[in-house]
Amino acid sequence: MTTGIAKTFKTLAESRNDGAVAILGRILDGQSGMLAREATNALLARSGKAAPREILVRWLRLDPSLRALAAAKPGRLTGVSRDALLAADRPECESAAAAILECDDFEQFSLLAKLVEDDRYPHSDLVDNLLVSLADRLYDGATSLDNYVRQRELQRVRNHTVETLQPLVERYGKHRRRPALEAYCALARRENSVLRRVLREPREAAHEETCDVLLNCPLVGVIHLLVSFLDDPYAPLPALEALARRYDRPFLKELTGRLASPPPRAVVENLRRIESIVWLGTDFAVIDDLDEVSQGGAVRLAAASGMQKPEVLDLLEHVLTYGNVGGRRAASNVLPGFDDPKATELLRKALDDPDPEVQANVLAHLRPRNVQGALATLVAMVESPHDMVREAAREGLEEFNFERYLRTFDSMDADVRFTTGVLVKKVDPQALHDLLRELTAMSRTRRIRALAAAEAMEAVVEVEEPILELLRDSDHMVRAAAAQALGSCPTTAARDALRDALLDRSVVVQEAAENGLFRLAEQVRQQRGDHDLKTQNAIGAVEATEKSGRTYVLDRLSAATLARLSLGEEASR
Template identity: 40%
Template sequence: MNEGLKTTLEVLGSTHNEAAVRVLVPALDSPRAAIREGALAAVLSRRNPAGHREVLRRLRTADERSKAIILEHRGRMTQALRDAVLGSDFELCASGCEAAVWFREFDLIPALITVLEDTSSPHDELAGQTLSRLVELLYGELAGAGPNDGRRDPQMVRRHVIAALELSMGRFPSHKRREIVGAYLLLVHRDSNVLKQVLNDPHHAAFLVLVDVLSKSPSPGVIGLLLAFLDDPRASSAALSVVSKRSDLTFVRYFLRKIGNEPSAAVKQNLRRIESVAWLADGTEILDQLDGAAQHAAVRLVMASNIPRDDAFCLVRHLLLHGKPMGRRAAAEALSQFHGSESNDLALQALDDEDPQVQANALVQLRGRGIPGVLPRLVEKIDSPHAVVRNAARTSLDEFSFQRFLAAFDMLDDEVRVSTGTLVKKVDLKTIPLLKAEMESRVRTRRLRALAIARTIGAVEPLEATILGLLRDEDHMVRAEAAKALGRAESPGSWEALEKALHDRSATVQEAARESMAERAQSPQRPATLYDGRG
């Protein structure tokens, strides 16, 4: 651009003579880019609504460079946008609405509401669409999902917009515009007095529309508002009814994400008020589309709600048999709340699940179910390669503890001592250290009993060093019992100790040593009869 043209455009853009606009407007259509762009900047630099309206008329045909100039001066066009929206020229109104969305001109929302409420306006549908788009953009900024140019605080804008929408909600009987309700629900908080007033009054003019929007809107903001009522200790019955009836997959996923791994106390309180869940009654199609975390939450939902127990059991059964790992784990855990032959069969099936946690969750239920012949399955799981399964099996067999076995040992016959003691050693990981402590007791009878137990349950090898020490005990009966125990040992050191015991001053010890040395080649088999440590 030459200096003369530049100077001319600067003068036209700054002069107080409004006639300059009449000169600049034709230049907006110049075939020369320099003139066209310079005139555009000059018009926009002036506070002249008529000039700005001419820019709006050309908005849809503007090239990228012109759009950049318009965007740079967008703050000066607010009045022109408002006039366009409220005016009778449809094309100008459409351009104004387009610019409002482009500029994120949220201050235009009250004007859009005015047009929308005017049932005779030919622009009402356009205003409704623009209102919805602007509110969605504002919601995006509030949620951190949209750009913010820093010109305003989104929360402050939200408060101003909600104030305008609430006034319009009060006029709903006259305009009945669904767009107003949708925009309001996208921005309002659940504790709004206006919102509560509508939800708690089925006869309110906006009640049916508001409930319908809550029931059908796919917007994350509206769904979030609906689910926020689950945190309200005095949640509206109408809101909870919508929660129970929505069955679209988008909502279900948000709903289950809200419940999460373990719902809060307030959420549980409201779930107990729910007596039916529509998407559960529709079969398993939605369940099978959920990921593991959502299936886990679905189990939490049915167990916390007040839906019929048969319906809850159907979900638990389906997920236990066909769910993803997290879903099967939650289902196996929840199965403990159901009793009867069918739930017993499911618990037994779960023992063969490929997921160790599912097996563990089922294992801890088996003893309480009173299923005949289940003890061997529990014992078998103690040898599982998975620690969580081994721990669950030991928890289920906690009555087979060393302390209980020790207390009952003297009352048991030899057959039960062997079978039960062998199981105790397998179940109770503290058996060996506790048995060692008994052998080191200062009480003679405790040392004798400990040696007998070690021989009975096959614990001589891990306690060999302690038993060898007892061959030097001051009490000849303890030395004799230690010699008997070494009959189950295999090490050369224990053989040498028995040879020395042949020269013990006590004939009883000598005889015990001879018997043990003769026994070393023997390995008797004993029948598996168990003593139930519960008495």
């Protein structure tokens, strides 16, 4: 901008001659771009109401960039907008309403509240729309995280506005203007005493309409208010009823998002009070249309609610069959909480789900429910390519661990040692590490027991090196046990070590080495039986005992009982 033009607009902005206002107005009408911007700034810089009125009367046809200049100066149009609202001219009122909204002129709430109760005001529809829209903008600004300082300021404005609108709620029977309730509910918090009284007392004039606002009003503030009642330990029943009946998309997104993770206790207590949820009935069209997060939240909502168990199980079955990943994961997570034959069948069905998290969620619950083939399934899942599935399978087979196996090893007969050892090696990821520790223990008894356990677990090949070292142990009984174990290790190193042991100074060791070489030769002609066969034998033994209605652990069993069973201590279920 040239110096001359700048001086001209500076003069027009500072001149005491009211004719300057008319000149600037004509520039706005006939110019655009830089000249229009300078004219707008000059009008905003002048004192009095005449200059901003020139902007207001042209508001609806002003370029958005020029309106933004006015909006950047809060309060500059407040006075003339107030006068325009009180005027009888409809176009002027419409311009004022548009300017108030675009400039976030929240000071006008007090005037709007008075106009709501003025039954002689001719533009009530305009006031109603402005009141609702301005409340929506205030809520959006007060809850925005973009500017913390601005947010705190607008929170104070929000609190003051709620106090301003509160009398409209209390005197609703006189004016019957629903938009006043919508604006109030959009800004009020659930702790508000007047709001709680209106919801709890059917005799209140605003009771029925306020309940309908919670049920149908699309304002974001109203939706957030309704969902916030879930966290209220003393939530009014009408609010919970509205929660159960409402199912527009924005509301469902907010509600199910609130339940994207397992809900806290206060939320669960409120959900139990809801015995029927309209959109979770027999028609699953609504839930089928939800995204992964929302569908998962809907499943948690149904499971925690007071809905009839058959209805919830029907929903879970539908989601497990046709739902998206988020819904199926949530369904598999809540399903174990239902003690019902159908729930057990759904758990079994969930094992075939392609998502590993769904499989992992149900694995640990198979054996407690006596699902047919549970043990075989868990053992098979130990070799899953997914970490979470393997971990869940091991949790379901927690009694098959090396520590417990070793503790009862001496009381087991040979068959039980082998069948259980195969499972322990397969299930316990620390088994080989713990076995190595035992093989290098200071105690002679522990080393001998570890050698026998290595053979029973078919783990001799994996721990061959320390066993070869034990073949040179100072104790001849340890050397003999090592020779015995190497008889099941078909490697060149093991054969060479056993041949050398034939020259051991101890006859016991020589005999053990000879026996070991003989066994290795036999393996060449006829394999002793592969790993999978031993696993199946062990599984069959355990399942046979579980069908009898008993549970066994690896503690304090007699040798006679252990000969019959695949693992430890017998205890009644």
